[in-house]
Amino acid sequence: MADFESIAKQFVEYYYKTFDENRNNLAPLYRDESMLTFEATPLQGTAAIVAKLVELPFQRIEHQVATIDAQPSNTTGGIIVIVSGALLVEEERRPMSYTQTFQLLPNNEGSYFVFNDVFRLVYPAA
Amino acid sequence: MADFESIAKQFVEYYYKTFDENRNNLAPLYRDESMLTFEATPLQGTAAIVAKLVELPFQRIEHQVATIDAQPSNTTGGIIVIVSGALLVEEERRPMSYTQTFQLLPNNEGSYFVFNDVFRLVYPAA
Numbered sequence: 743m744a745d746f747e748s749i750a751k752q753f754v755e756y757y758y759k760t761f762d763e764n765r766n767n768l769a770p771l772y773r774d775e776s777m778l779t780f781e782a783t784p785l786q787g788t789a790a791i792v793a794k795l796v797e798l799p800f801q802r803i804e805h806q807v808a809t810i811d812a813q814p815s816n817t818t819g820g821i822i823v824i825v826s827g828a829l830l831v832e833e834e835r836r837p838m839s840y841t842q843t844f845q846l847l848p849n850n851e852g853s854y855f856v857f858n859d860v861f862r863l864v865y866p867a868a
Numbered sequence: 869m870a871d872f873e874s875i876a877k878q879f880v881e882y883y884y885k886t887f888d889e890n891r892n893n894l895a896p897l898y899r900d901e902s903m904l905t906f907e908a909t910p911l912q913g914t915a916a917i918v919a920k921l922v923e924l925p926f927q928r929i930e931h932q933v934a935t936i937d938a939q940p941s942n943t944t945g946g947i948i949v950i951v952s953g954a955l956l957v958e959e960e961r962r963p964m965s966y967t968q969t970f971q972l973l974p975n976n977e978g979s980y981f982v983f984n985d986v987f988r989l990v991y992p993a994a
Contacts, residue, residue: 784939802925806993811986813910814905815971824986828993833986837993841967843950845941847940860937860950864990867932867954867963 750812750823752858753846753854758805765795771856777861791859806837820857826864839864852867873914879972883933891921897982904972904985908973917985930956932963947982952990962967965990 760767772778772788785791807827815822823844828837845858886893898904898914911917933953941948949970954963971984 753992764981779937779939783916783939809908809988811905811908812987813905813984813986815984816946817910817974818869820942820950822969822971822984822986824988825990825991826967826968833992839965839990839993841950841952841988841990844967845948845971850886858939859939861947861951862935862937862950864952866967866992867965 743808746814746821747812749794749846749852750810750821753844754807754810754825757844758807762804764797766792766845768792768795772859773855775858776856780793798830800831802832803855805840806830815845821846821854830861839866872940872947873938873970875980876884876936877946877968879949880933880936880951883970884933887921888930891924892918894918898985899981899983902982904987905988906987913978926957928958931966934958939970947972947980955989965992 750830769788769792770790776788776791777790778785778794781796785794793860805827809826811824813822823846825842827840829840830837840861840863843860844856846854847857849855883990895918897912898917900913902914902917904911904917904920906920911920931953933951935952938949939948940946949972951981952967956963966989969986970982972980973983975981
């Protein structure tokens with residue numbers, strides 16, 4: 743059995759490194775059936791998803807991952823990955839908390855693609 | 869096609885109402901293959917999951933849901949549900965932020981059970 747926790751950790755490192763360097767390069771991780779819900783806005787398909795990520799109104803972004811949780815999501819190799827962390831945007835030094843949930847499914851090339859992707863900023867409860 | 873957003877909303881309302889009233893009554897929502905990762909502690913199966921929830925060290929708890937996101941998680945009726953919100957414990961009036969992700973799968977009785985469940989407190993990033 744694949745080690746879903748190692749795969750989740752590798753995916754998260756790769757995803758945010760790529761996001762923070764050049765969001766266009768995230769395209770190969772998505773497919774036409776992929777879904778992204780970004781702050782309640784639903785998008786489907788690689789083109790729509792990457793367009794949304796690229797057009798986000800900041801040039802510089804840094805994701806700081808605080809927690810990674812993973813579980814098998816089905817009996818055919820799917821993995822659910824839940825990340826919490828902080829975002830630093832542009833020159834702003836006050837981080838914002840976020841949470842992002844992915845479901846990774848095996849592709850036919852020994853790797854994975856993102857089937858589900860849900861992003862939310864988390865505001866302080868107090 | 870079932871309306872996954874309505875199902876997610878109904879599930880979340882039922883889940884936290886039941887949690888806040890009597891956590892023992894959550895047992896029918898889980899199965900032996902269900903997984904819960906609670907603040908990084910992994911548990912599997914109805915008995916272990918409900919025991920964990922019941923033994924949490926508080927008597928009074930109130931969940932205040934802020935956001936609910938949902939997407940289909942497979943082609944056979946699964947639904948991924950991501951909740952963010954605030955927790956009020958005992959007489960403490962300062963809420964804590966949390967996020968909880970579920971994958972619901974159809975049972976054979978026209979309803980759903982919880983296959984994946986991941987709970988995390990979210991601490992302020994600043």
